[in-house]
Amino acid sequence: MDIKEIQSLIKFVAKSGASEVKLEMEDIKITIRTGALNSGGETTILQQIPMGQAPMAPAAAAPAPAAAPAKEASKEDKYITIKSPIIGTFYRKPSPDKPVFVEVGDTIGQGDVLCVIEAMKLFNDIESEVSGKIVKVLVDDSSPVEFDQPLFLVDPS
Template sequence: MLKVQEIRELIKLVDHSSLDEFVYEYEGAKIKMKKNAAVGTVTVKEQVTPAPVVVAEKTSAPVAAVEVKHEEPIAPQAQPAQTPAADTSNLHKINSPMVGTFYASPSPDADAYVKVGSKVSSDSVVCIVEAMKLFNEIEAEVNGEIVEILVKDGQLVEYGQPLFLVKPE
C-alpha cells in the first residue's frame, strides 16, 4: 500500500495534469482519484483492515475532499428532512463556521444544548462542531427562540451550512 506522502504526491500530480480520473490498483488496494472544475476526490479501497491514516497537513492543491472507503458496508447517514416551503425571511440562520461533525450536546449522555422552543441569547452555546479533534462551541449570535434544528446529531456539516433557524426577539 502507498504511504500517505506518496498519495499526497499523486494528488498533486493528478491535480496539475489534464487528467480527470486516475485509478491505481496493487495487491488488493485501489486508489481512485477524480477531479472536475470544482471538486476533486480520492477514494482508497482495501481488502484488509488498514492502520488509521491521519492527514493533518494543509496543501495548496485545490483537491476539495479526500475520502477513505473500506469494503465493509457502511450504513448511509440519514439526510435531514426537507423543510416545507415556509416563509423564513424573518428568521435568523445560525450557520456552521467550518466543516466538521455537528453535536447537539456536550457529551453523548448529556442533554442537548437547545431544543425547538428554547430561548437563546447572543452568547448562548447552541451546539458543538468538531473539526480535526477540536470541539468548537457555536453561539447563537442573536437573542430569540429556536424555531427549527436543521441537522441531526453526529451529522457532517459544511462551511456555511444552516444549523438552526431562530426567531429573533
C-alpha cells in the first residue's frame, strides 16, 4: 500500500463519519481515527507497522515555532485563510505552459478558480468561497498538500 492509497483511505474515512477504522493486511496494519474521538477534528494515522514487528515509540513532538510578534499576528487576523478541501498535489497553473491562476495582489471573486489539486490522477479546480484580494500564497507550486492545509490568505476588505 503506497502513500497515495493511504491518503485516499484517510479522506474516505473522514467523509464517511466513522470514528475509527482498522485495516490489517499481510504486511501492514493501519488504524485511522477521525475527529469524532479527539477534539481537534483531525484525521490521523496512529500506526503503520509491518506485521510481526513491535511498534516504534512515538517520535518526540516537534518544538513549537517561536511566537510571532503581536503586531504581525493582529495584522493577519483580518485575513481569510483558504484551505485545501482535499489531499493531493497543489498546482498554481492549469498546465505547465499556462499562466498561474492568481498572483499576490489579484482581486478575486466568489467562484474564481485559485488553483488545481491533483488527487489520484484527477485534477480538481479549487474555487474561492470569498471575494477579496490575494495577500499571500502559502504553498509552493507542485507541492503536496494535506486536507485543511492553508493555501492562500485573502483580504476581504
